[in-house]
Amino acid sequence: xxxxxxxxxxxxxxxxxxxxxxxxxxxxxxxxxxxxxxxxxxxxxxxxxxxxxxxxxxxxxxxxxxxxxxxxxxxxxxxxxxxxxxxxxxxxxxxxxxxxxxxxxxxxxxxxxxxxxxxxxxxxxxxxxxxxxxxxxxxxxxxxxxxxxxxxxxxxxxxxxxxxxxxxxxxxxxxxxxxxxxxxxxxxxxxxxxxxxxxxxxxxxxxxxxxxxxxxxxxxxxxxxxxxxxxxxxxxxxxxxxxxxxxxxxxxxxxxxxxxxxxxxxxxxxxxxxxxxxxxxxxxxxxxxxxxxxxxxxxxxxxxxxxxxxxxxxxxxxxxxxxxxxxxxxxxxxxxxxxxxxxxxxxxxxxxxxxxxxxxxxxxxxxxxxxxxxxxxxxxxxxxxxxxxxxxxxxxxxxxxxxxxxxxxxxxxxxxxxxxxxxxxxxxxxxxxxxxxxxxxxxxxxxxxxxxxxxxxxxxxxxxxxxxxxxxxxxxxxxxxxxxxxxxxxxxxx
Ligand code: ATP
Ligand code: ZN
Ligand code: MG
Numbered sequence: 001x002x003x004x005x006x007x008x009x010x011x012x013x014x015x016x017x018x019x020x021x022x023x024x025x026x027x028x029x030x031x032x033x034x035x036x037x038x039x040x041x042x043x044x045x046x047x048x049x050x051x052x053x054x055x056x057x058x059x060x061x062x063x064x065x066x067x068x069x070x071x072x073x074x075x076x077x078x079x080x081x082x083x084x085x086x087x088x089x090x091x092x093x094x095x096x097x098x099x100x101x102x103x104x105x106x107x108x109x110x111x112x113x114x115x116x117x118x119x120x121x122x123x124x125x126x127x128x129x130x131x132x133x134x135x136x137x138x139x140x141x142x143x144x145x146x147x148x149x150x151x152x153x154x155x156x157x158x159x160x161x162x163x164x165x166x167x168x169x170x171x172x173x174x175x176x177x178x179x180x181x182x183x184x185x186x187x188x189x190x191x192x193x194x195x196x197x198x199x200x201x202x203x204x205x206x207x208x209x210x211x212x213x214x215x216x217x218x219x220x221x222x223x224x225x226x227x228x229x230x231x232x233x234x235x236x237x238x239x240x241x242x243x244x245x246x247x248x249x250x251x252x253x254x255x256x257x258x259x260x261x262x263x264x265x266x267x268x269x270x271x272x273x274x275x276x277x278x279x280x281x282x283x284x285x286x287x288x289x290x291x292x293x294x295x296x297x298x299x300x301x302x303x304x305x306x307x308x309x310x311x312x313x314x315x316x317x318x319x320x321x322x323x324x325x326x327x328x329x330x331x332x333x334x335x336x337x338x339x340x341x342x343x344x345x346x347x348x349x350x351x352x353x354x355x356x357x358x359x360x361x362x363x364x365x366x367x368x369x370x371x372x373x374x375x376x377x378x379x380x381x382x383x384x385x386x387x388x389x390x391x392x393x394x395x396x397x398x399x400x401x402x403x404x405x406x407x408x409x410x411x412x413x414x415x416x417x418x419x420x421x422x423x424x425x426x427x428x429x430x431x432x433x434x435x436x437x438x439x440x441x442x443x444x445x446x447x448x449x450x451x452x453x454x455x456x457x458x459x460x461x462x463x464x465x466x467x468x469x470x471x472x473x474x475x476x477x478x479x480x481x482x483x484x485x486x487x488x489x490x491x492x493x494x
Pocket of ligand 2: 299300301302350453454455
């Protein structure tokens with residue numbers, strides 16, 4: 001897309017200057033303004049007019065030097081030149097900033113810095129409402145990026161995300177053809193919790209979950225040298241800003257708010273209302289809580305990175321290998337909530353490894369090999385592996401494959417006979433420098449630092465396993481039964 005930038009501004013000064021002084025300044029400005037810009041590009045017109053204690057300015061430019069960048073250059077040049085004459089710069093007012101694109105767009109933008117956006121005759125004009133601070137913060141650039149991103153998302157919208165089969169297991173004998181969730185409800189193994197997309201897991205299925213964990217730890221994490229940590233489960237905006245999730249996860253967040261005060265008197269009317277009506281005065285509560293401070297765990301690893309934030313690490317501690325299984329993850333899923341395979345509250349082991357690019361890529365391979373062994377020997381699953389759009393690209397509306405082929409996500413999908421369809425039950429991701437960069441973590445040698453993560457969804461493992469093998473332990477692989485021994489029968493109902 002081609003752009004034309006037209007900016008009018010007034011620079012305030014600490015004292016008056018004469019028009020002829022300004023004429024003397026025109027040459028250094030014109031000489032220096034297009035520095036580093038290809039010949040004939042950049043700023044095509046600059047007009048400066050002295051106006052008492054200010055300079056009226058008009059800039060016309062193309063995308064090789066956006067007018068707002070030109071303005072910052074002019075500010076620098078003028079402050080040097082006027083400094084010699086003992087006049088200082090006192091700030092800039094943007095009078096009008098219009099960007100014209102040579103394309104009609106049907107994207108909608110709702111940001112406070114846009115006064116007007118109009119498409120007609122193959123052109124789009126954008127009137128920005130920005131000041132000096134917004135220009136320093138590069139807001140005009142981000143607005144243009146956002147437009148490009150929305151345009152791309154529209155173009156790719158109908159095409160599905162990248163998906164490429166990279167491994168397929170042998171076909172397996174299915175021992176069952178039912179929906180495991182239905183069967184577990186009948187057997188009182190699970191009961192729907194009182195919240196949306198939430199289950200209470202009874203002793204039998206819990207034992208199966210814990211056995212999965214035991215196998216993963218014994219067969220995979222211990223031999224590879226992983227150490228357990230406990231990651232926070234309440235995640236702040238700052239973490240999601242750094243991890244990139246702040247760009248897109250709003251429709252799926254379980255938001256968390258704190259009380260405006262913990263003074264019981266402030267809450268007395270809520271308590272009284274409840275005592276008298278036995279109803280929760282939700283509207284009244286809304287008035288007494290702060291806006292959300294963040295939300296419950298969505299992806300599991302982002303809040304871990306605060307542990308390393310801003311630190312430099314010696315090269316010889318790499319690779320670092322850790323995991324967390326200390327709590328739930330929460331997502332507000334769409335209508336698609338189904339059984340135990342798509343829930344709002346789920347349980348996951350999250351594995352994180354950090355090191356040089358070579359170490360991180362190699363570790364991802366080792367994990368994939370380990371998983372394959374577990375799925376063959378302990379679970380006897382029919383599954384496949386696919387290279388998919390990495391999460392951070394999917395959430396940023398990008399659909400092309402990453403320029404670095406080794407950065408990306410492998411989804412593991414298990415077959416559900418009762419649905420005659422596949423279900424993603426875990427993933428292995430090489431995230432490149434995404435997290436170290438976002439959380440400012442560096443290596444002493446200044447070499448590239450990368451990381452990877454892998455999320456094992458216990459509900460999803462159980463959904464796939466039970467859908468293929470059913471509920472008769474005689475049909476289960478021997479190695480699994482040896483680990484699980486027996487399923488505890490605790491409750492009986494009348
Ligand atoms: P889906 O496409 O099925 O929604 P996703 O791409 O959102 O999955 P990821 O963000 O890659 O999933 O999460 C990693 C893992 O977390 C998944 O492989 C799965 O095991 C688990 N997981 C994610 N969402 C849910 C959910 N709603 N219920 C149960 N497990 C989930
Ligand atoms: Zn992760
Ligand atoms: Mg999802």
